[in-house]
Amino acid sequence: MDAQTKPQSPTSPDWAARFLAGWNSRNTDRLLGLAADDVTWVDPFIPEGIAQGKAAVSEWLAATWSAFPDLTFEVAGEPFISIDGTQLAIAWKGAGTFTGRLEPAGVEPTGARVEMTGVDVYQFDGENLRLVVTETDAMSLAVQIGVVPAP
Numbered sequence: 001m002d003a004q005t006k007p008q009s010p011t012s013p014d015w016a017a018r019f020l021a022g023w024n025s026r027n028t029d030r031l032l033g034l035a036a037d038d039v040t041w042v043d044p045f046i047p048e049g050i051a052q053g054k055a056a057v058s059e060w061l062a063a064t065w066s067a068f069p070d071l072t073f074e075v076a077g078e079p080f081i082s083i084d085g086t087q088l089a090i091a092w093k094g095a096g097t098f099t100g101r102l103e104p105a106g107v108e109p110t111g112a113r114v115e116m117t118g119v120d121v122y123q124f125d126g127e128n129l130r131l132v133v134t135e136t137d138a139m140s141l142a143v144q145i146g147v148v149p150a151p
Contacts, residue, residue: 015034015079015088016075016079016088016090017075018034019031019034019090019122019129020073020074020075020092022034023072023073024072024073026065026069026071028057028058028061028062031061032054032057032058032061034128034129035054035057035128035129035130036125036128036129036130037053037054038052038053038130039052039053039054039057039128039129039130039131039132040052040130040131040132041056041057041060041131041132041134042131042132042133042134043060043132043133043134043136044134044136044138045060045064045134045136045138045141046060047060047104047105063102063103063104066100066101066103067098067099067100067101067102067103067107067109068096068097068098068099068100068114069096069097069099069100070096070097070099071094071095071096072094072095072096073092073093073094074092074093074094075090075091075092076091076092076093076117077091086123086124087121087122087123087124088121088122088124089119089120089121089122090119090120090122091117091118091119092117092118092119092120093115093116093117094115094116094117094118095113095114095115095116096113096114097111097112097113097114098110098111098112098113098114098144098145099111102145107145107147110145110146112144112145112146113144114141114144114145115144116136116137116140116141117136117137118134118135118136118137119134119135119136120132120133120134120135121133121135
């Protein structure tokens with residue numbers, strides 16, 4: 001198998017670009033095509049903080065993209081790869097406009113432009129994404145969309 005047809009290691013720096021392209025496409029099939037069927041996603045913006053399985057993650061993504069239809073992310077700096085090659089950490093920054101109802105909370109859109117930063121840690125089972133853990137400041141976003149007052 002030559003370099004052009006060899007499957008790309010999920011912990012290669014280029015994997016981050018593929019993941020972000022999937023996210024920024026707002027196409028759940030494209031993004032979740034990188035994940036195992038039983039993927040687990042831990043994120044402070046997910047109701048209950050966790051989504052298990054592609055169907056649950058897809059539902060959360062659809063709700064997120066409905067509320068923030070122009071939400072995009074980019075890598076901030078270089079990815080970090082674990083020594084054993086099973087984990088990848090990526091610092092990111094994102095921005096979008098709150099123009100759709102935020103479900104399941106039922107928060108009405110304000111038209112506010114939001115910006116956020118965070119870090120995702122990805123774990124893999126072979127070439128498939130098995131676990132995503134997102135660390136970000138959810139309170140900052142709540143302030144930006146007017147759900148809570150500024151401190």
